[in-house]
Amino acid sequence: MTGLLAFVESPVQLLNVLEWAHAQSAAADPSGPGLPGVPGRPGSALPHHATAPPPCAPPGAGSLGPAGAPSVVPTRSAPAERTPTPGGAEVPAAALTIVVLSPNDPMSRGQLRRMAQLARDDGFSVRWQEARDGRGSLPRTLRDLAPLLRAAERVIVGDPFSRYVQLLLTLFAPKHLTVVDDGTATMEYAAQLARGERLVRWHRRGSGGPRELVLAPVSAAARRKLAPTRRRTVEIFTSLPVDPPPGTVVTANTFAWTRARFGPPRLTRGADLVGTSLVETGVVDPDRYARAVADLAGDHGATRYFAHRRESTEKLHRIAVETGLEIVRPDLPLELIARRGPIGRTVVSFPSTVVHTLPLALAGTGVKVAVCEIAPEWLRENASPRAQGFLAGVAGTAAFEVDRLTTSSSQRLEFG
Incomplete structure (x- = not known):
């Protein structure tokens, strides 16, 4: 079975991985109503009332009251979806493994845990990786993820500017690469890739200091791994207006999964x-x-x-x-x-x-x-x-x- 591996570091990245998987399933079965593999299902909505969070949920959405404690809205589970491999054959959703490279920011971690539960509800395998919890976390993460990376035919990333992602791609270059949105950074990634420039976040000024100089070789190598070659395809899955860099494929993200799952x-x-x-x-x-x-x-x-x-x-x-x-x-x-x-x-x-x-x-x-x-x-x-x-x-x-x-x-x- 072809390996599909996604690395996410933010809630939006995880959302867009789910949108990518939904789009792949829709392309494999464009005539199917509702959600792929679930005939006639209109999509569920989250309830509007607030209640206590499930055990895995962090402080969530809601108004900041006098004590600063927001309310949390629970989610409903959804049946498993199926997603095709790069070759187009439909496989169980569990064939896509989503690795969460957990950030340290509490709000980001909280949203990621809620998004991870939505992904599990849809049948995807989600692996929570404490990638930034102190000394030794980097080599431990590389050791833990090496088998998955070697087996992956396609790797999906949400932040091509991430030093973690750049290092992983430098060590293990996939045959197929998909970049999904992580905010407006996708626009800058596409522009820098087209111009052949090094990958630098738009809001950073200057060289970035000694740390950037030390990591410059990784960034340079990653820029090559994030570019298409005769042996590697690169897809940009985005809702943003980008001009396709030479050799890449741009696929539109229409938020069909979001509209099917929630609301109106x-x-x-x-x-x-x-x-x-x-x-x-x-x-x-x-x-x-x-x-x-x-x-x-x-x-x-x-x-x-x-x-x-x-x-x-x-x-x-x-x-x-x-x-x-x-x-x-x-x-x-x-x-x-x-x-x-x-x-x-x-x-x-x-x-x-x-x-x-x-x-x-x-x-x-x-x-x-x-x-x-x-x-x-x-x-x-x-x-x-x-x-x-x-x-x-x-x-x-x-x-x-x-x-x-x-x-x-x-x-x-x-x-x-």
Whole structure:
């Protein structure tokens, strides 16, 4: 049986691996209604009420109350799916092994555990690998994963910029490689691959210091392993607008699995704001960001702020105090939270992947998505020189039905 192996380090990566598997099954049986292998099944929705989490679930989605303890929404199990091998033959879903290279961030770990359970509910084998738990974790991880890597015909990765993934691909180069979305990084990966450049995250400035110099040989080798050759195919599975680098195949991610599994959502009358970690990554000034959030909330009557999993508690507390917004820390990727509902009739986001993914996940629901562009004066002095152009590109290439928001010199935000 052909080996299918996926490495994920974030909840969105795992979601998009499930979307890839669903798309493969749909391609193998395009006439089948509902979910592949489950004739006539309309897809289940998560219940809207909150309840106690299952034993494996971390603190999850919900409003941050006085004690800071959010509520959690349970998931329903779903029957197993089937996914085809690279050759097109349909095999049990267990043929795809998903390895979670667990991060240290508690919010990311929590969302990953919930996504891992959804994958297991669909019949996939999920292996939780503590890849960053101190000295010795790297050699132990390499030793544990070596047999899987040697047997894998196709490897699916969500973050080609990950040093862990780069090292694994350098040691074990697969015959077939699929890159799924991990945010807007896919756009930069495709562009750098096409230009033959080394792989560097768009928000990083300069060489990155001694650590980057030490890891430069790994990065250079990985760049070759992440490129197509006569012996290796490379597929980019994405919901983002990318130009296919020479020799690659770009497959559209339409979020069909998400739409089949969840919703349609109940809509609220107000608007919801989607947060970003641009402050935490050192790109945007925190004071400018806080003022922009307050203006957006006032202009659109927003009542809730969906926090990015990497946003700091201090920043979120400031936003809650200064704006009165209800802070929501989702326990699943926002595409699933929005599809489950309830969700505002208007969703406003700063430049991020969700301005591309939410219109797909919420297709046919009547929800309007808007993107607020980042003004140049919002950027920190030490932000990467590429930051403004990249963020403008993310906003400018959003789906046609996404409204653009611009800023004036008075910092008021209006429809452009």
